[in-house]
Amino acid sequence: MIARVAVVGSGYMGGGIAQVVAMSGRDVVLADVSAEIAEANRARLVREAEEFERRGLFPHGAAQVVGSRVSAASSIEEAVAEVDLIEEAVPEILELKHDTLRRIGAAARREALIGSNTSTISIGVLAEAVPEPGRFLGIHFSNPATFIPGVEVIPHAATRSDAVAEIVGLLEDCGKSAVPIADVTGFVLNRLQYALFGEAARLVEEGVASAEAVDRIARTTFGFRLPFFGPFAIADIAGLDVYDFCYRSLSEAYPERFSEPEVLRERVQSGALGVKAGRGFLSTPPERIDELTAYRDRAYAAMSALLAELGPAPVDY
Known part of the structure; x- marks a missing residue:
C-alpha cells in the first residue's frame, strides 16, 4: 500500500501533485535543489491551499491538511529514504532527469515505486537510469495537476503489472482518472495536443484565420464537445461514413497533411459506421440513440450556462 510519497521537484507541477496526494490522506515529502527551495515551496503550497479554500475550490479544512501532511x-536522499512512492517532477531535460533518477534509485528502498512526470520523454529511455527498472513507470499529470482530472500511467516494457495497479489505485483515491497507455514519445495527451496546435498554426500562417478566430472556433465547435465525448465517440455519433468522405476531401486538398487512417477505412468497408450501425470504434447500439441525444443536449446546455456564468477568459489577442 502507498501511504507515504516523495515528490522530487517542488515547483508548479510537483507542488500541485503534492497537494493532490496530501488531500487523499497521505504524507508527502518535498525535495528540490536545496532545502531552502523545498521549504519555500512547501509554504507556497499551504498559502495556495488557503486561497483555494477561500474561493471554494478546495473543501473546508484542505489547507490544514496540506500544512500537516x-x-x-x-x-533528495532524505526525502526518498522511507517512502513507498517517489514522483520525479524536475524540468524536461534528459540528463537532469537521468541524474535525478539515479540519485532516487540509489537512496530509495528497493520495494519503493518510482514514477516520472515527464510529458514527452519515453519511459523506457528514462528507465535506463533506474536500478531495478521493473518498479519504474510514467505518472504524467496535466497542468494544473491540482484540478485536471486525467493522469497518463505509462509502463515501459519491464514495468511490473502490480506497479501499474498500485498507481492506478492511488490516483483513484486522489480523485483522478488514471489511464494506462503504451510507452511512446509524447504519449497520448501531447501527441493529440501538438497535432491540433500544428494545424492551428498552419491555418494562421496561410492567412485562413487569425489566432483569435481559430481559438474561438475550436472552443465553440468541436472543442465544446470534448468534455463529454472523446474523438472516437464523436466520430461514431457523426457516422464513420461521413468521416470517410471528409478524409477523402481533405486528402485531395492537403495530401501532405491528411491521409485517411487505415482503422477508419477498414470499419467503413465492413459496415461498422458508428452508432447508427451499432458498431464502429465503440459498440453503442442504435436503440440508445435517444438516450445519447438527451444526454448530449443536457450536457451542452449545462456547458453553455457555465460559460455564461464564468464570462470570457481574461485573454487578450
Missing part, C-alpha cells in the same frame, strides 16, 4: 526535506 506536506513536509520539506533537506535533500
Whole structure:
C-alpha cells in the first residue's frame, strides 16, 4: 500500500501533485535543489491551499491538511529514504532527469515505486537510469495537476503489472482518472495536443484565420464537445461514413497533411459506421440513440450556462 510519497521537484507541477496526494490522506515529502527551495515551496503550497479554500475550490479544512501532511526535506536522499512512492517532477531535460533518477534509485528502498512526470520523454529511455527498472513507470499529470482530472500511467516494457495497479489505485483515491497507455514519445495527451496546435498554426500562417478566430472556433465547435465525448465517440455519433468522405476531401486538398487512417477505412468497408450501425470504434447500439441525444443536449446546455456564468477568459489577442 502507498501511504507515504516523495515528490522530487517542488515547483508548479510537483507542488500541485503534492497537494493532490496530501488531500487523499497521505504524507508527502518535498525535495528540490536545496532545502531552502523545498521549504519555500512547501509554504507556497499551504498559502495556495488557503486561497483555494477561500474561493471554494478546495473543501473546508484542505489547507490544514496540506500544512500537516506536506513536509520539506533537506535533500533528495532524505526525502526518498522511507517512502513507498517517489514522483520525479524536475524540468524536461534528459540528463537532469537521468541524474535525478539515479540519485532516487540509489537512496530509495528497493520495494519503493518510482514514477516520472515527464510529458514527452519515453519511459523506457528514462528507465535506463533506474536500478531495478521493473518498479519504474510514467505518472504524467496535466497542468494544473491540482484540478485536471486525467493522469497518463505509462509502463515501459519491464514495468511490473502490480506497479501499474498500485498507481492506478492511488490516483483513484486522489480523485483522478488514471489511464494506462503504451510507452511512446509524447504519449497520448501531447501527441493529440501538438497535432491540433500544428494545424492551428498552419491555418494562421496561410492567412485562413487569425489566432483569435481559430481559438474561438475550436472552443465553440468541436472543442465544446470534448468534455463529454472523446474523438472516437464523436466520430461514431457523426457516422464513420461521413468521416470517410471528409478524409477523402481533405486528402485531395492537403495530401501532405491528411491521409485517411487505415482503422477508419477498414470499419467503413465492413459496415461498422458508428452508432447508427451499432458498431464502429465503440459498440453503442442504435436503440440508445435517444438516450445519447438527451444526454448530449443536457450536457451542452449545462456547458453553455457555465460559460455564461464564468464570462470570457481574461485573454487578450
